[in-house]
Structure formats: structure tokens, C-alpha cells
Amino acid sequence: MxxxxxxxxxxxxxxxxxxxxxxxxxxxxxxxxxxxxxxxxAGYAFFDTGAGPQTVSAVxxxxxxxxxxxxxxxxxxxxxxxxxxxxxxxxxxxxxxxxLGAVAGASAGHHGGSPPPPGPGHSVRxxxxxxxxxxxxxxxxxxxxxxxxxxxxxxxxxxxxxxQGRRTVPGQSSGRMSAPYTVR
Numbered sequence: 001m002x003x004x005x006x007x008x009x010x011x012x013x014x015x016x017x018x019x020x021x022x023x024x025x026x027x028x029x030x031x032x033x034x035x036x037x038x039x040x041x042a043g044y045a046f047f048d049t050g051a052g053p054q055t056v057s058a059v060x061x062x063x064x065x066x067x068x069x070x071x072x073x074x075x076x077x078x079x080x081x082x083x084x085x086x087x088x089x090x091x092x093x094x095x096x097x098x099x100l101g102a103v104a105g106a107s108a109g110h111h112g113g114s115p116p117p118p119g120p121g122h123s124v125r126x127x128x129x130x131x132x133x134x135x136x137x138x139x140x141x142x143x144x145x146x147x148x149x150x151x152x153x154x155x156x157x158x159x160x161x162x163x164q165g166r167r168t169v170p171g172q173s174s175g176r177m178s179a180p181y182t183v184r
Contacts, residue, residue: 010083020090023075027094030068038064062106069098 038061040046044054076091 020087034064066102
């Protein structure tokens with residue numbers, strides 16, 4: 001005579017909630033430790049008062065935190081097999097928050113921030129910049145040449161009718177981008 005398997009024992013509601021709270025506290029501590037360890041491994045100097053501003057990659061801390069998130073998700077599977085419903089949901093949400101937050105942090109580390117500073121020869125041309133921006137961004141020998149002879153006034157396009165089209169700014173050749181403005 002074979003015995004049928006016993007039905008799975010469910011944890012009591014108080015034990016389930018207590019386990020969920022304890023595991024969430026442990027998850028938070030583990031996530032903070034992983035973040036600090038990842039920042040330290042990436043080269044961030046925490047208590048160096050003489051250090052200037054530094055750029056640290058967000059990828060390594062994100063990997064550390066995502067590993068903790070994976071362990072949290074594994075603990076959610078174990079809690080589900082044990083019949084702890086509240087703990088399962090709490091660990092699943094915490095694990096997903098850690099993993100998705102780490103992925104978002106790593107992707108923000110790659111694409112976020114300010115653009116790199118302009119290199120040499122960068123022009124500040126913009127809407128209506130004209131000759132002033134050209135001479136302001138030119139080097140010293142070019143400024144002397146620019147001030148010796150006035151620029152040729154070339155306008156390759158005919159004037160527009162009121163409220164229509166684009167027209168080149170006087171002082172720019174037709175080969176360059178022209179600033180849009182409407183003749184009124």
C-alpha cells in the first residue's frame with residue numbers, strides 16, 4: 001500500500017508577513033552593500049576630501065545590484081514553493097525593482113549626462129549668427145585677415161514673398177546652411 005503525497009503546508013499569515021518583512025530588510029541591506037561595493041570597484045573615492053569631481057561608470061554597480069536582484073527573484077521562487085503568498089509577491093516586486101532599476105541605471109550611464117565639450121574649430125553658428133559668430137570662433141591669425149577685408153555680400157537666392165520660404169543671410173555664401181527667417 002503506497003501513501004499519497006502529503007498536501008503542501010502553507011505558512012500561517014503572521015509568519016508569511018513576518019518573513020516578507022525580514023526578507024525585504026535583508027534585500028535592502030544587500031542592495032546597498034552591492035551598490036557601495038560596485039561604486040568602490042568602479043573607482044569612486046568615498047572619503048577622499050582632496051579629490052576633485054570624478055566620472056565613474058555606472059555599469060559595474062548596476063551589475064552588482066542586478067545580481068542581488070536575481071537572488072531576490074530566486075528567493076521568491078523558493079517562497080512560492082513553500083506556499084508563502086505574501087512573501088512571494090513581496091520578493092517578486094523587490095527583485096523586479098532591483099533588476100529593472102539596475103538596467104535603467106546602466107543604460108542611463110551610457111546615454112545620459114551632458115554632451116562632450118566641443119573640440120577645436122567648433123563654430124557657434126546658430127539662428128542669425130552671421131559674421132559675428134564666424135569671427136568670434138576664428139583663430140587669432142584668421143581674425144586679422146577677417147578684419148582687413150569686409151566680407152563679400154553674396155545672396156544666391158532671390159528674396160521671398162512675404163511670409164514664405166527661406167532666404168540666405170547676407171554675408172554667407174549659398175554653399176553654407178542659411179539661417180531661416182521670414183521677410184515681413
